[in-house]
Every structure is written in C-alpha cells, then in structure tokens.
Amino acid sequence: MTVPVRALIDCHALRHNLNRVRETAPQSQVMAVIKADGYGHGIAVVADALAGADAFAVARLDEAVQLRGQDSEHDICLLSGFYLRDHVAPMRQHRIHPVVHCYEQLALLDVTQSAGLAVWIKLDTGMNRLGFPAAELDRVCGRLSQQGILVIGVMSHLANADDPDDGYTETQLARFLAGTRDRALPRSIANSAALLAWPGTRLEWVRPGIMLYGCSPLKNHDEDELQLRPAMTLTSRVIAVKSVQRGQPVGYGSTWRAERDTRVAIVACGYGDGYPRHAPSGTPVWLGGRRAGLVGRVSMDTLAVAVDDDAAIAVGDEVELWGRHVRVTEVAQSAGTISYELLCRVAARVQREVVG
Ligand SMILES: Cc1ncc(COP(=O)(O)O)c(C=O)c1O
Known part of the structure; x- marks a missing residue:
C-alpha cells in the first residue's frame, strides 16, 4: 500500500441511495445520472452498482460509448446531445439516446442517416442554457417525425431546485407542464x-x-436528515507530527499562526490529490476518532491539522478527509464550492478501492 490517498467507493451506499430515490418517487422511472466518470466515483463501478436504475444519463458521447461497452441493456441518454455530423453514426450504432435541444442539431440530422434514432427533446423553461422554447415542442416533434426519428421523452432542467424556498422552480414547472400538455410523451x-x-x-x-x-x-438539509449514505470516503495518512510554538506560522503565506503551543499533524493529501486549495483553516477532518480542523494553506501534497493535546496521534494514522464522519458537503461549503466539484476533481493519483 504505497499510495497514501485512497478513495473508497461503497457500492452498498450507492444502492441504498438509489432506494431512497425509489422510496421518494415511487411512481417515476429513474434515469441515474452518472456523467463525469460517475461524479468522480468511476463510471464502470457506479453503473454496475446502480444496475437497478431504469436508464443512465451521461454528458459526453465518449462516456456513452464506453458505458455501452459494459452495459448492453440500459437505455443511455446523452444529456448534452451532439454537435457534429460524425456523432450521429456512433449514436445509432450504440443505441444512445441524445438530447435534442437546438435547431442546429435538427439540421445535422437532416443530412445524415439518422432514421431510427431515438431522442429526448429538451425544453428551456428558464435555465437559459440548453433547450427549445416550450411553445415549439409541436414544431420540433413534427420535424423529427418527418426524419423517421422517434421521440421518447421531453425534458427540462431546473435552475434553483436546491432552494426549497425559491419560487422559480414552480415557475419553471408550470411552463414545462403547459408546454408538454398536449403531448402524450414521458x-x-x-x-x-x-x-x-x-x-x-x-x-x-x-x-x-x-x-x-x-x-x-438541498440548502439547509443534511445527509442524515435525507437518509443518504456517502458513496466515497477519501482517506490519507499522517506523515509527521510537529509541535508548533505559540506565535509560529504554518504553511505557505503564513496565513495561520498558533495562538498557543499546538501539535500539528501533517497529512499526505493536497490539491494535487483533488483536495480544495481554498479550504480555509478550520475546515473539518476526522482524525483519531474525533473532528479536527485544518490550519494554514493546503499545499500540493500535504495539509496540516491542529490536534488536541490529549489526542494520541502518530505517524501512519489514518485521516478521513471526507466520508461518513465529515461529509463532503461540509468540506465543500467551507471551501466555497459544492460537493459535485470536489467529487469530480479527485485526482488520478488517488487510489480507488471498491467495496460491496
Ligand atoms: C440535465 C441534467 N439532469 C440531471 C442532473 C442531475 O442533477 P443532480 O446531480 O443535481 O441530481 C444534471 C446534473 O447536473 C443535469 O445536468
């Protein structure tokens, strides 16, 4: 075991969380979104663990083709769609269902052998990213049917659903329901x-x-409340324990100084592993069976943690950077980002291990 930083991927947790989706939306079919290498967990592992989903969604054609190589059964939706003529043949060959969201794509389909392709149509209900205006659904459906293309569903995306108090979600939903009202499409x-x-x-x-x-x-709702289990635990090891005297700084830029004599554990994990450099002093980690806080700047390969006087910490001890005790959402909040970014950014040099 020569690599200190490890990302433990828990397939039990993935399945548990899929069950939480099923319990919450029992009437709906589930398209599990596993883009960006399964949000950094490894697309092959995640697709295998989430085989109980009804379909998968990815963002890029290469991800979709890779996924089809291991999974011949599930529908695979390509959320960002396609933007080149050359994309059409592999989508047909690998039975990938692209999202069609703009007229330029319809023009590409006109001039290619696209008959038999099955697609989702995307409506823009207020995100102003991808999608046709909701009022144009009929026109788009007409064009696609002339080309022998099957429409298997209509989707839209919400801008502010993470805030349960933000009424924009209702506005977008109302536009979506109105725009799809006359069509018997999923x-x-x-x-x-x-x-x-x-x-x-x-x-x-x-x-x-x-x-x-x-x-x-969701803002203001934590994982315990929502009964979600972390699928990734990021751990590393203590590689030095130092005594830092009162008034002395730690790390680049001397951004933190000891207010009193302090024991500091140096941990083999830094932004070169994907840990956020902007995580400030105080960002939690789990060390020696309790929470401790970062001190000073995160470097490329190390970070420093202030250790309680009574904690028995030694070189070689394991540290949880995020996982069950310290949620990745907490680290993300502390660093001014979101869990999505931290999970996707775990570096290639981090050793992945799969359980369950
Ligand atoms: C179009 C689309 N649908 C669904 C999702 C899944 O969103 P979340 O990870 O917030 O559940 C994403 C993710 O960004 C997306 O882009």
Missing part, C-alpha cells in the same frame, strides 16, 4: 433536489445525480 424535469423537495416535479422520469452519491442537494 416527461422529466427533476434532478435530486427537485425530486426530494418538489413533489410536483417527479412526473414519469426523475434524473437524480448527486443524491445517488450520498450528498444532500
């Missing part, structure tokens, strides 16, 4: 936050991502 608008906090968004399909990995998608 609908999907709910991400994790929406399916948990906004029952009206559950519809025929839900598209959870982050909750499958055990992170709360």
